[in-house]
Amino acid sequence: MEKILTITPSRCTACRTCELACSFKHATNGRPGIPRIRSFMYGEGKNQIITCFQCDEAACVKVCPVEALTRNESTGAIEVNEDRCIGCGLCSIACPFGHMSHDLASSIAVKCDLCQGEPACAAFCPTRTLEYK
Amino acid sequence: MTDEKTINLQINGRFFQAREGMTILDVARREGIPIPTLCYHEALESVGACRLCLVEITHADWGGWKGLVASCLYEVEDGLQVTTDNEEITSVRRTMADLLLARCPDSPVIQRLAAEYGVSATSFKKNDIETKCILCGLCVRVCAVKGCNAIGSAGRGIEKMICEPFEQPPPDCIGCASCAHICPTGAIEYEDTGDVRKIWGHSFKMAMCPSCGRPVMPEKQLEFEANKADLDPDYLRTCPACSQHKTVESIRTAFDMKDVLAGNTVWDTGLKPVLHR
Numbered sequence: 543m544e545k546i547l548t549i550t551p552s553r554c555t556a557c558r559t560c561e562l563a564c565s566f567k568h569a570t571n572g573r574p575g576i577p578r579i580r581s582f583m584y585g586e587g588k589n590q591i592i593t594c595f596q597c598d599e600a601a602c603v604k605v606c607p608v609e610a611l612t613r614n615e616s617t618g619a620i621e622v623n624e625d626r627c628i629g630c631g632l633c634s635i636a637c638p639f640g641h642m643s644h645d646l647a648s649s650i651a652v653k654c655d656l657c658q659g660e661p662a663c664a665a666f667c668p669t670r671t672l673e674y675k
Numbered sequence: 676m677t678d679e680k681t682i683n684l685q686i687n688g689r690f691f692q693a694r695e696g697m698t699i700l701d702v703a704r705r706e707g708i709p710i711p712t713l714c715y716h717e718a719l720e721s722v723g724a725c726r727l728c729l730v731e732i733t734h735a736d737w738g739g740w741k742g743l744v745a746s747c748l749y750e751v752e753d754g755l756q757v758t759t760d761n762e763e764i765t766s767v768r769r770t771m772a773d774l775l776l777a778r779c780p781d782s783p784v785i786q787r788l789a790a791e792y793g794v795s796a797t798s799f800k801k802n803d804i805e806t807k808c809i810l811c812g813l814c815v816r817v818c819a820v821k822g823c824n825a826i827g828s829a830g831r832g833i834e835k836m837i838c839e840p841f842e843q844p845p846p847d848c849i850g851c852a853s854c855a856h857i858c859p860t861g862a863i864e865y866e867d868t869g870d871v872r873k874i875w876g877h878s879f880k881m882a883m884c885p886s887c888g889r890p891v892m893p894e895k896q897l898e899f900e901a902n903k904a905d906l907d908p909d910y911l912r913t914c915p916a917c918s919q920h921k922t923v924e925s926i927r928t929a930f931d932m933k934d935v936l937a938g939n940t941v942w943d944t945g946l947k948p949v950l951h952r
Contacts, residue, residue: 638918
């Protein structure tokens, strides 16, 4: 069975290591990438982490006019084909959870791709808030 | 997948395999061999307008015949020998850059491209009309892919231009500004002022995010996209930041309740449970 990225908010200290790990994992040309995961601080035991849910019937996939978003069958993640993306920004507006963002320079869509089956956020999380199992 | 043929070809002396129907550019991009392009986009149909992706091809059976072809259009065939860079190709690309610079002398993108080939000033007659458009047609193709077909090209030769039908505000335009985003030289301009987007002679009323009141996209586009993808228009009306905020809030609420009901907290929050069962 395919693994899923689980989040246990009660363990989160909002240290933002996940954001850093994500940013470094998705660095291009020596430039850190936009983190695909976000943490929100509300106080101990109430912190939140959100990242893409990899929906079965995803609104982002539905609205993409050029089929730039496709599901990687081995990891179950929806991935952006950066060469196909025309930067129209529709996917980030369509996502009902607000999980997608855009590269500010090129307006190419960015989203969590589960790091091709080895999520850096889970590997670096010091409190096991994020687990890939 | 049964009758898919594997094709063997050579690029710059190295052997590669490709699937039938792939173009030379597809194979080169896959293998990381650089070929310059301006009018190519993977998601759109290739037209071979910019001629920068020209490569030299030959074949063992062709008796020494060589030719220059646009790699974005030429489909691979067995035994093809491709050269992506030599003096002749560079000189043709230099001429292309020179011609583009004659058409758009003020475009920074074209100036940079020309400088790469050592052209600082065009050797041709400069264009009288001030334009940044290189007639690559990316905007027209992206408009077709979006399903609008609002703009096209008109005229021929030096009078050719990208424009609206009869140079009137196009009735099919939804104001998505995809044409402006994809334009390699930034020739298409649009203006967002508060709740109005001005593009192609239209003034579109923007749909506002119900939570924060910021503009999201034109009302006409919202209607179009919701119909096309068969989605609830409210999905599209909420801006990404507000969607994210809503998600965080809803998870937080659900989590608090579950935590309180289960009677355990991993971290001592210092807060008294609100609910007692």
